[in-house]
Amino acid sequence: MSDRERIRKLQEQLAQAEGVIEALRSHQVDAIVGQDDVALVRLREAEDAWRVSEDLNRRTLQALPAHIVVLDQQGRIIVVNEAWTKFARRNAAGDSATVAVGANYLEACRPAVAAHDPAAVAALAGIEAVLGGRQEQVTLEYPCHSPQEERWFLMTVVAFGAGGAVITHLNITARKQAEEKLHASLHEKEVLLKEIHHRVKNNLQVISSLISLQADNLTDERQRDLFGDLRDRVRSMALVHEKLYETANLARIEFAEYVRHLLHYLWRAHGSVAAAVNLKLDLQPVWLSAETAVPCGLILNELATNALKHAFRGRADGEMMVALQRRKDGQVSLQVRDNGIGLPVGSDWRQSRSLGLQLVQMLSVQLHGTVAVRGDGGTEFEFIFEPPKPPS
Amino acid sequence: MKPRTKGPKTAARAPKATRHRLQLFVAGTEPNSQLARENLKRIIAAHLKDNCELAIVDVLKDFQTALAANVLVTPALVVDAAGTRTIIFGNLTEITKVLAALRLPPGPP
Numbered sequence: 001m002s003d004r005e006r007i008r009k010l011q012e013q014l015a016q017a018e019g020v021i022e023a024l025r026s027h028q029v030d031a032i033v034g035q036d037d038v039a040l041v042r043l044r045e046a047e048d049a050w051r052v053s054e055d056l057n058r059r060t061l062q063a064l065p066a067h068i069v070v071l072d073q074q075g076r077i078i079v080v081n082e083a084w085t086k087f088a089r090r091n092a093a094g095d096s097a098t099v100a101v102g103a104n105y106l107e108a109c110r111p112a113v114a115a116h117d118p119a120a121v122a123a124l125a126g127i128e129a130v131l132g133g134r135q136e137q138v139t140l141e142y143p144c145h146s147p148q149e150e151r152w153f154l155m156t157v158v159a160f161g162a163g164g165a166v167i168t169h170l171n172i173t174a175r176k177q178a179e180e181k182l183h184a185s186l187h188e189k190e191v192l193l194k195e196i197h198h199r200v201k202n203n204l205q206v207i208s209s210l211i212s213l214q215a216d217n218l219t220d221e222r223q224r225d226l227f228g229d230l231r232d233r234v235r236s237m238a239l240v241h242e243k244l245y246e247t248a249n250l251a252r253i254e255f256a257e258y259v260r261h262l263l264h265y266l267w268r269a270h271g272s273v274a275a276a277v278n279l280k281l282d283l284q285p286v287w288l289s290a291e292t293a294v295p296c297g298l299i300l301n302e303l304a305t306n307a308l309k310h311a312f313r314g315r316a317d318g319e320m321m322v323a324l325q326r327r328k329d330g331q332v333s334l335q336v337r338d339n340g341i342g343l344p345v346g347s348d349w350r351q352s353r354s355l356g357l358q359l360v361q362m363l364s365v366q367l368h369g370t371v372a373v374r375g376d377g378g379t380e381f382e383f384i385f386e387p388p389k390p391p392s
Numbered sequence: 393m394k395p396r397t398k399g400p401k402t403a404a405r406a407p408k409a410t411r412h413r414l415q416l417f418v419a420g421t422e423p424n425s426q427l428a429r430e431n432l433k434r435i436i437a438a439h440l441k442d443n444c445e446l447a448i449v450d451v452l453k454d455f456q457t458a459l460a461a462n463v464l465v466t467p468a469l470v471v472d473a474a475g476t477r478t479i480i481f482g483n484l485t486e487i488t489k490v491l492a493a494l495r496l497p498p499g500p501p
Binding site: 016019020022023024026028029030031032033034035037038040041042 | 417418419422425452455458459462464467479480481485
């Protein structure tokens with residue numbers, strides 16, 4: 001056989017082998033013929049399942065509304081979906097080929113990073129963190145406004161294969177705009193609520209001033225006293241609303257601060273009598289809702305006023321101690337203690353005809369609390385109650 | 393336009409003087425083998441009519457013929473035409489490949 005013939009023969013064999021390989025690769029082979037037998041090639045079911053899953057993946061990728069790009073470890077684009085291509089065609093600042101398959105996405109990001117676009121800087125850092133294996137996943141919300149419209153995107157970078165990454169950009173403008181509307185509406189409501197508390201406080205203060213004016217015209221000391229009590233009660237309620245609009249959350253107040261403020265007011269209102277009484281405070285921060293703070297404030301007002309008026313009768317001076325504690329069992333304790341003359345021997349405070357003490361009883365029942373009275377070198381009232389839990 | 397074979401006119405007139413000898417190697421009724429049978433039937437009907445001689449060999453019954461023809465996998469079509477032999481492996485879905493082996497111009501008849 002001549003060399004030429006031998007070469008031709010080898011070429012033929014090579015061409016045949018190629019044909020066999022191609023048929024195998026395209027899954028068109030049923031059987032392999034051996035020297036003594038035939039082996040059937042039955043890969044079809046597995047192949048079909050694989051093909052279906054591959055097809056499903058491809059179609060899913062195309063069907064997703066998010067703009068999706070898959071990068072290799074160097075940041076080169078290896079796969080994009082339809083949404084990505086469309087967005088790139090419409091929006092690429094320069095050439096949309098810079099974000100097409102084969103281009104390097106990191107390079108495409110660099111001009112925006114060089115221009116100090118904070119979103120691009122954060123996005124690139126996130127992508128590099130995932131490509132570098134430092135993070136498994138990165139998410140980032142960023143603005144990407146066009147001259148015509150406001151746009152927001154959520155970028156998710158997930159590690160893929162050997163050092164690559166899948167990046168999705170999902171348009172979240174609608175959600176962002178809804179959030180902004182919600183924030184605006186919430187802010188508007190807060191402003192309104194603040195305004196309402198302010199007005200309630202102002203109205204209560206007007207009532208308290210009217211009572212004072214009316215009392216000024218009275219000559220009877222007892223009547224003037226009654227008007228004074230009424231004024232203090234209204235003032236103690238007004239103070240809750242004042243604290244409410246001063247507080248950021250508008251629903252709860254810090255009651256220790258309220259106690260300080262109310263007692264300061266009472267000491268001013270009761271002038272010379274109060275001046276001789278040394279006030280001591282032991283207050284822990286306790287947050288109460290408006291519904292709880294109003295009756296609680298009234299109880300404190302009654303107990304403190306009662307002590308100022310009656311505990312130190314015939315004494316040159318005295319001491320009053322007010323304590324507020326959040327106990328370990330979650331209950332709140334409000335104590336008003338004086339070192340005055342004590343309650344009349346054999347008297348039951350519950351039977352007292354004093355409107356103030358009757359109020360204390362009624363309001364403590366309203367708050368499902370208990371009032372304990374101890375007399376040992378003075379009088380001690382302790383009101384214990386469980387503040388209702390705020391709605392979560 | 394109907395493609396014309398370049399053979400002598402007598403060949404067209406005398407259908408028994410076949411120019412193509414075809415051997416289709418299949419493995420029973422395996423899917424690709426079935427497909428190859430159907431594809432070949434269509435190609436013959438469209439392009440060769442009676443101008444060929446076809447033998448179908450089932451390697452499950454006779455694999456010696458396949459070995460002798462140097463057919464390693466099935467389905468495979470061995471075409472002997474104009475003194476040369478061509479083997480096409482696969483289910484014959486790519487008609488242009490088959491037509492090339494038959495020395496026929498691509499496209500519809």
